[in-house]
Amino acid sequence: MNAQEYIKTTQEKWHTQYAAEPEFLQVLDEFVESVAPVFEEHPEFVEKNLLQILAIPERIISFRVPWTDDEGNFRVNTGYRVQFSSALGPYKGGLRFHPTVNQSILKFLGFEQIFKNSLTGQPIGGGKGGSDFDPKGKSDNEIMRFAQSFMTELQKFIGPDLDVPAGDIGVGGREIGFLFGQYKKIRGFENGVLTGKPLSYGGSLARTEATGYGAVYFINEMLKTKGEDIAGKRAIISGAGNVAIYAAEKLQQLGATAISVSDSTGYIIDETGIDVALLKDVKEVRRERLTAYAEAKETATYYEGSVWDHDIQADLAIPAATQNEVKLPQAEQLIKNGVKFISEGANMPLDAPATEKLLAADVYIGPAKAANAGGVAVSALEMAQNSQRQSWSFEEVDGMLQDIMKDIYNNAETAAREYGKEGNLIAGANIAGFKKVADAMVSQGLV
Template structure:
């Protein structure tokens, strides 16, 4: 039995039924197994198996009162996967689909993403199966406060620094931070994604989407090409999708799609910058922002469709995990796609990724392409520690430099026989940093 097969057999027995988590491990293990086998120190300290298992999983119950004074009960988690290179760092997600498997996969991926930034931050993820849709602001506040009462035992500026994720934006971070500050009587950088009025950073809202486009620009520049005039298909209608669309348009690309769980809005002429800015500034709620945008500017609605049947040069999946499958990959290639960069975490299935790689489609995984968000979170931590705040332009310049550095790491570790495999490069670069730290710190 090969080393990879032994790992897969062991990890599957340790985590039965946790499909998302096992998928994430397989994708990374396939790329790094040769590096692991060639390094005696890595094998001596069994770093691959150890990196696959979270250091700590915290599971708690969140009990709170709704507006009718009725008791509601939700489940919350914090998966602290690896603190090898710094305090745990990763978002909080509030969504009814949240479960342990999804959070373990996200925390595992976060470790490699954070390692790629070059910053001293470990990997974690957390959240709850709470659905904020249809809830009043008072209910969201009370849930956040109840959630923080449980979480606050396990976080701190040098221990674990959560941020936002799906359905956890500036409002929720404010409620969470207010509760933490009240409990501890301590104003510290315990959460990132805070408002500018209480320790937040410029560019944090824009960072993941902007960073995705900066990565695309770096990929194109490596091939001697430019983004100007390319057709971009974007999925999602949240923070990442909107800001990726905005920056793409600002740099001269034509963005033709946005989507949500109900379907896809196609705008063949290309959204204008002011269209996306309006959607960001006036976003009514997650359910009808695209309907409102269509009412304002027109376009074609494709019910229960993703954008991947449309003709595009670049696909930017920015919605959720496993949203782009093998059938979608085939459709994209038939329509001439040349680049796929992940704005969400693991939005391409394993089969889709393999299709892209087999057909020499440039594919950049989320751990690299969407690392801009955590990079700016890391800068927010640094600003909080130094009691300072840099300007928007300073932070944006830092973001561009970080994305370029990540790109260059992938080129260095992912080039073989003159061909670049960005996924392999990202996985190996992140793995080496984590493995070296593990060896240095012993058992």
């Protein structure tokens, strides 16, 4: 069977097998179209059936998470850990606490994580996990009780050299602390078992900033390729978590202006530039809606709906909220707004029709597995510091992050050019990430 026949047959099987898992099917389709040239060049990948093997996680763990609310009511959620690939190292990927979490979403995120982690150059495999628990509106004690119950089960399947979770949507420093405390109570002190920890027990400087900073470092490399300077550029950002906050901060440090952020109910437009200190106070300290930001700053206007529907001129876009937040109508609005460079701060924030439309309009897209790899890159650096019982300075870690993001860009751009996809960083990132994993899988045998 030649490469094209193999890919067609595999996709047909996927569309039957994963019809009830739309997010996972979406990422598989996008991935396989990019890496088709690699299979033509490497018939041994076809012979060893790598696509079908790779699409099945090495292990999926699903478990019950019972907990009590502040009124003493018994509640229950479902917990998951998808341990997708250990070809390059221990499973590595975040935990997401959000009501939309299901197996399809975690498989899509875990599959992406394999190649994101590969691109960092660090020795880490791919995984993802979480629960359909919603931290919003819960007290600290309710979140603590849930996290302790969640970790009581999860601790059976993780460890510093086996699987190292981190945070994601709904899992920040507070949740990581509760999770780590419960792990320590059961298994003893192993500070390398989780990343994104507070500095006092093994966290890394620059980890909080890493994903947002990395997305900006990546878009800066994209701009350099086109002979443009980031200084003076205007950027639309979605989201108001770590990625959005620190992307805005780094943009403004480099002389650009972040003019928006958003949350689940609406968005802020602030033509003078997002006040990062105020945003941190509203979202990280007070944990309030963006209406509180608008009330505190005269130049800011709050709107309901999606920031991607807003008619405003900008050069750059960093979607940093959630998957499929930008669909075809929003892509058309981005083109109308004059956006020419996109760095995906969230995982798969553009759906397939939006991506096609933007690429056809010569918008340069930095895909999530490359552009938002800064977080997991610094998580790997945190693991290294934990192993060595060392703490590196902010400047050291940030310098390594810049070098990693530059290397990721160069590898993706080079792979795209070598395989006839010049200018398509989505294809380039998939190819560069996949080749490393595929070579490891072949050399390790049928695993």
